[in-house]
Structure formats: C-alpha cells, structure tokens
Amino acid sequence: MSTSTITNPVSAAAAHEISRRRTFAIISHPDAGKTTLTEKLLLYGGAIGLAGSVTSKKEQQSTSSDWMAMEKERGISVSSTVLQFEYNDCCVNLLDTPGHHDFSEDTYRVLSAVDAAVMVIDAGKGIEAQTLKLFDVCRRRGVPIFVFVNKMDRPSRPPLELLDELEKVLKLAPAPVNWPLGDGERFRGVYDREKAEVNLFERTTGGTFKAPLEVAGIEDDKVREALSDDLYETVTQEVELLDGLTEPLEIDRVLAGEQMPIYFGSAMNNFGVQNMLESFLQMAPPPAGRVSDGKMVEPNTDSFSGFVFKIQANMNPRHRDRAVFIRIVSGVFERDMQVVDQRSGKKVRLANAQKLFGQDRETLDTAYAGDILALVGNYNFLIGDTLTSAPKVVYKEMPRFTPECFTYIVNKDTANIKRYRSGMEQLMKEGVAQAYHVHGSLQAVPMLGAVGPLQFEVLQARLIAEYGVETRLEHSPWSVVQWFDEHEPDPLRRDRNAPKVHLPTGSAIARDQDGQWVVLLSSKYMLGVLHDRNDHLTFRDHAYGEE
Known part of the structure; x- marks a missing residue:
C-alpha cells in the first residue's frame, strides 16, 4: 500500500x-x-x-x-453528539454516542x-x-x-x-x-x-x-x-x-x-x-489517515478531504436547518473554500461552517485533519459522501446495516401531507431508518426498516415536535431481509430466460432506497426455505457495505 x-x-x-x-x-x-x-x-x-x-x-x-x-x-x-475542548495542549474532539x-x-x-x-x-x-x-x-x-x-x-x-x-x-x-x-x-x-x-x-x-x-x-x-x-x-x-x-x-x-x-x-x-x-x-493516537482506492491519504497532505458520517436535522428548530457532520481526513478547512462532492461530481462552497457543542454553535473559520466539521444549511449531502479538493479521492467508510424490524409510518391528517413529506425526507437523510418499496403494496408510503423499534418512536416524536405532524405505526409481517447478489438479474423482469425466483409463503420482493432488489421474509426459518428453493441464485445479508 x-x-x-x-x-x-x-x-x-x-x-x-x-x-x-x-x-x-x-x-x-x-x-x-x-x-x-x-x-x-x-x-x-x-x-x-x-x-x-x-x-x-x-x-x-x-x-x-x-x-x-x-x-x-x-x-x-x-x-451522537460532537463536543470539542482543550486540555493540556491537546484539542480534544469527543463524540458521545447512543448506548441504546x-x-x-x-x-x-x-x-x-x-x-x-x-x-x-x-x-x-x-x-x-x-x-x-x-x-x-x-x-x-x-x-x-x-x-x-x-x-x-x-x-x-x-x-x-x-x-x-x-x-x-x-x-x-x-x-x-x-x-x-x-x-x-x-x-x-x-x-x-x-x-x-x-x-x-x-x-x-x-x-x-x-x-x-x-x-x-x-x-x-x-x-x-x-x-x-x-x-x-x-x-x-x-x-x-x-x-x-x-x-x-x-x-x-x-x-x-x-x-x-x-x-x-x-x-x-x-x-x-x-x-x-x-x-x-x-x-491516544493523533489523527489517522483513511484509505482511498487502496492508497492511504495521510492527514498532513495539503489537499482537503473528508467524509460525511452524520446528518442531523432541526438542531435549531426555528431555522429548520440541517447539520452535516464531516470527519476531516486531510489538510486544512477554510471557510468559503470550494470542494467537490464526489457522489454528484458537483463543486460546493462550504460557507456556513460551525463548531457545535451539543446544541450550541459558533462560526468556524479554520479546522484541521482530525476535527469534526459541522456544515449548517441546506447542503444536499448524504451520509458517506466524500468532499475533497483533490481529484480521485473517495472514501468508503460507511457501513450498511441489516434492519431487524419493519413498519410503515402513516400520516394521520392529509391536510399535513406537505409537512409530512418534508419531515420524512429530512429525517430519512439522517440515516435513522432505511426505506423499502414493496412490489405490489397498496401503501402510498415506503416501508421503513431499522435496527430497533425505538427508532420508529423517535421518528414519530420528531415529526410531531419538529414538523407538527401526527402519525401512526402500521407494522409489517416481515422481520428478515435478504439482498439479491448484485450480479443477479432483475427478479421481476419478464425475460423468459431469466432465472425464476421461488418465494416462500408470506414473503415479498422489494427495492431498497438505493434501488437494489431484496426479499422480505416473515422469520429466520423462512431464510433457509428461500435458500433451499433458490440454490441457483446468490443472496447476501448485506450487513456491511464493504463486504
């Protein structure tokens, strides 16, 4: 390397x-x-x-x-919360995380x-x-x-x-x-x-x-x-x-x-x-570099680079803003600098950078590799995006997780449909849950998957507190998801030569938020049935994006 x-x-x-x-x-x-x-x-x-x-x-x-x-x-x-303070000539970036x-x-x-x-x-x-x-x-x-x-x-x-x-x-x-x-x-x-x-x-x-x-x-x-x-x-x-x-x-x-x-x-x-x-x-170690395309990008290199690891909406509810949290991997950040979002290929000016202390904030003019940068505003970034002034640098740091429970969060009042859609769009960008579009579903909204049910309670509570939208939960019959291997053909296409998918009773086919095909199953027992009936196909748990 x-x-x-x-x-x-x-x-x-x-x-x-x-x-x-x-x-x-x-x-x-x-x-x-x-x-x-x-x-x-x-x-x-x-x-x-x-x-x-x-x-x-x-x-x-x-x-x-x-x-x-x-x-x-x-x-x-x-x-998760980012807190920065000085101690014994060290600049400490402390991240408090959820324990639940x-x-x-x-x-x-x-x-x-x-x-x-x-x-x-x-x-x-x-x-x-x-x-x-x-x-x-x-x-x-x-x-x-x-x-x-x-x-x-x-x-x-x-x-x-x-x-x-x-x-x-x-x-x-x-x-x-x-x-x-x-x-x-x-x-x-x-x-x-x-x-x-x-x-x-x-x-x-x-x-x-x-x-x-x-x-x-x-x-x-x-x-x-x-x-x-x-x-x-x-x-x-x-x-x-x-x-x-x-x-x-x-x-x-x-x-x-x-x-x-x-x-x-x-x-x-x-x-x-x-x-x-x-x-x-x-x-404790000083800032470490990250790997891009098999090569290590060191912190002390002069080109700025970093990746988005967290998005938090409505930290200041009066402004309906979003905070995009970026780990700076290399170089020095300066306010108003221009970088490229490698996912979209677009140049972006990083204007409203702030240092956060829980919910408090102050304008940030300069930050260094190892720091956590918070961009506040309507930046169109997603979790996992690489922002850089250097060409060809792309970080693949974000894991992808397998949900363990699924539900629909349904708007109770159609008069609030705009606020409901706006709230769901903002909160989903935070990565709180994953969206699934179930083939043949009569629901007008996508099904949501999360690691635990408390995630859905948080979504509901924040929709009420931050957007004034009341919702109800409609639980789905599924509890297990399997991704089709990326090389498998579209399971719903009508090509007679395409391999046929034999679904167990009570299962369904859906697309995840990235457009990948999945099978939704009612229990872990059905997982074995799916594999036995489709030994001509390859599935994966997709627990981590890099695996």
Whole structure:
C-alpha cells in the first residue's frame, strides 16, 4: 500500500495543529455511565461550568450532550453528539454516542470518524451484550480501546474477576493503569501503578467526594488509616499479584489493538476521571489517515478531504436547518473554500461552517485533519459522501446495516401531507431508518426498516415536535431481509430466460432506497426455505457495505 495519494505537505503550523488533535468516542452498554463520564471530561476541560447528571431528569440542569426533548425526558442518549475542548495542549474532539441498542447504527457510523474509543464498563455487571457488539466494530475498524470501569462507589464485582472477564471476552491483554481501593461504601480511592501513588478520596456527609489527596505510596500511614485492616491487606496483595498477572503497558501494543489500558473509578463522583483523561491523552493516537482506492491519504497532505458520517436535522428548530457532520481526513478547512462532492461530481462552497457543542454553535473559520466539521444549511449531502479538493479521492467508510424490524409510518391528517413529506425526507437523510418499496403494496408510503423499534418512536416524536405532524405505526409481517447478489438479474423482469425466483409463503420482493432488489421474509426459518428453493441464485445479508 502506498503511504499517500498526495505528496505535498501542509505548513509546519498546520502540522502542529493536526498533531494536537485527539478524536475519540465513548461507547458502552445503556446505563453504564457513558454520558455522565462525558460530562465530567468536559468539566475538567473547562468546557462547562456544571456537569449535568442524566439521572436528574426532573431538574432544569441537563447534560450538554443530550439535547433532544426525548433524550431529556427519558434520560438516555439517542443521538451522537460532537463536543470539542482543550486540555493540556491537546484539542480534544469527543463524540458521545447512543448506548441504546436501537441506535447502534448511529454509533457504528461515529466509530468510522474516530481514532480511539473509551469503553465504559459497569463494575457491578461487567461486559454486557451491547458492549461486546460495539467492541467487535472497534476491532473490525482497528480502533484502539481504552477501558473505564465505572461505578466503583457502588457494590462491584471483584476487580481481579473483572480483569479476567475483560481478557477472556475481548481477547486483549489487560494493562491496569490504576487499581481500586475497595468498592461500594468501602471505596477509598485508586492506586496509580505507574506513579506508585495512592489517590485517596474522602466522602462528605452529602455522599459526594472531596478532591483527591495524593499520597507518596501504598505503605504510607495515611493509606493505612483510610483503609480497614482487611481491605488494606486485600489491596496490597492484589497490587503485588498484578505484576505477575499482567504485562507492562506498551503504547505500541495499545495502538495496534493488542493491549487495553484499564482505569477504575466513578464518573458520578469524579473518582479517577482526571487521571484517566490525562493518561488517555498521552497514549491516544493523533489523527489517522483513511484509505482511498487502496492508497492511504495521510492527514498532513495539503489537499482537503473528508467524509460525511452524520446528518442531523432541526438542531435549531426555528431555522429548520440541517447539520452535516464531516470527519476531516486531510489538510486544512477554510471557510468559503470550494470542494467537490464526489457522489454528484458537483463543486460546493462550504460557507456556513460551525463548531457545535451539543446544541450550541459558533462560526468556524479554520479546522484541521482530525476535527469534526459541522456544515449548517441546506447542503444536499448524504451520509458517506466524500468532499475533497483533490481529484480521485473517495472514501468508503460507511457501513450498511441489516434492519431487524419493519413498519410503515402513516400520516394521520392529509391536510399535513406537505409537512409530512418534508419531515420524512429530512429525517430519512439522517440515516435513522432505511426505506423499502414493496412490489405490489397498496401503501402510498415506503416501508421503513431499522435496527430497533425505538427508532420508529423517535421518528414519530420528531415529526410531531419538529414538523407538527401526527402519525401512526402500521407494522409489517416481515422481520428478515435478504439482498439479491448484485450480479443477479432483475427478479421481476419478464425475460423468459431469466432465472425464476421461488418465494416462500408470506414473503415479498422489494427495492431498497438505493434501488437494489431484496426479499422480505416473515422469520429466520423462512431464510433457509428461500435458500433451499433458490440454490441457483446468490443472496447476501448485506450487513456491511464493504463486504
């Protein structure tokens, strides 16, 4: 593979700015504390004055990263959010992602735009199904993983047991950066293995914790006083065991996806969060390039390039605008610059570029490789589009996912048909769901497919809140989809020589939003029937676009 498709480097000043960038996502199972950790990282970065808790739903203070009405109402993240702040001479681009299973497709797209990921684990539950699913995507994309074991201030599983599970399930060498001193009511702090220092925390009467008190070593009298005799003995034994059970932390192995740094703490009470942030920024990689036509485009090349990984409509409902999120892969962005949208071949002037902080925004004049650029306006971009000033650069970063549930979202009032169509068109461009045109259907609207049913609830809620359109759901009888191989002929054409498709009972043929033919089936059992009856045809799951 070539080292670069472009040879001219950026200026020294731009190269320095690019080297300062750290772009990462926080991923987890729902309720592991991901959004709370995000808020506390922003607090340390000076980006917010007060970290809002997602558990305080009834209070006016809400999290910076959760801005939709539905997010504030339910206390969950349903949309990925981009947040940028400065810390220790690093410019940090932090992407908070949905933890709920139904929004995993949005999370997968975000993972195409980051260079590292912090995985949040609930200390009482360990690795959960959604966590493992997201980790598999990180492994597929070669994204380095850093682990934050959260909620140590609550009753937790033994840390050695958690360490063993992480190693067995994720198949990465564990490298604990710190070690917890107890859990639940007995949680007293963390031991920094690299510095050989103990950070003691003192509980206040309100249940929160005072700032950490750094102590020179684990054998210090203050540590002995803070821990009960049996806890002190347990901790010292575990710290000694770690040297024999784990390998030394090596940054090269972390970046190669062979080793995972592990941190213990409590995001809710700022236990170990600052330690994790500082350590992470030292080890996390600077912006990485992306592959175009088998060649690597490096960040420091002077031609601008990037790809659209997210579209969000109505972030400012008063203006009915759309925000197009672009990961800058190479070069420097300057406001009003002209680029080519490789999908359409058209030149586009990037005028209204903004830096977003949740729902807040400010005009952006310059951005660098590694940054997340938000273009606000009526740009006719789609998810996956490549924008570039260099010819022949095209990125194919966006995965394609197989829906697991299908329904129709039907307008209740024909008087609102224009608003309904406008709303559906805008929201579908965000990639929230996929559209299917079922052959022979009596429905006037396309059927929608999504990873989970909560996606449809979000669509309905946003149609009401943002467009004033009430809808109803009409569920379909199908739950499985199979794509015809791209080399197969049109299954509906009347050419007598074309192979005939033998459909199982209750199935149907449809076109997806890209015009590809699919078969819709009522169950996974019918999947076997379809393949048995059509061994002369080739089908695919189409779980990922590049496969």
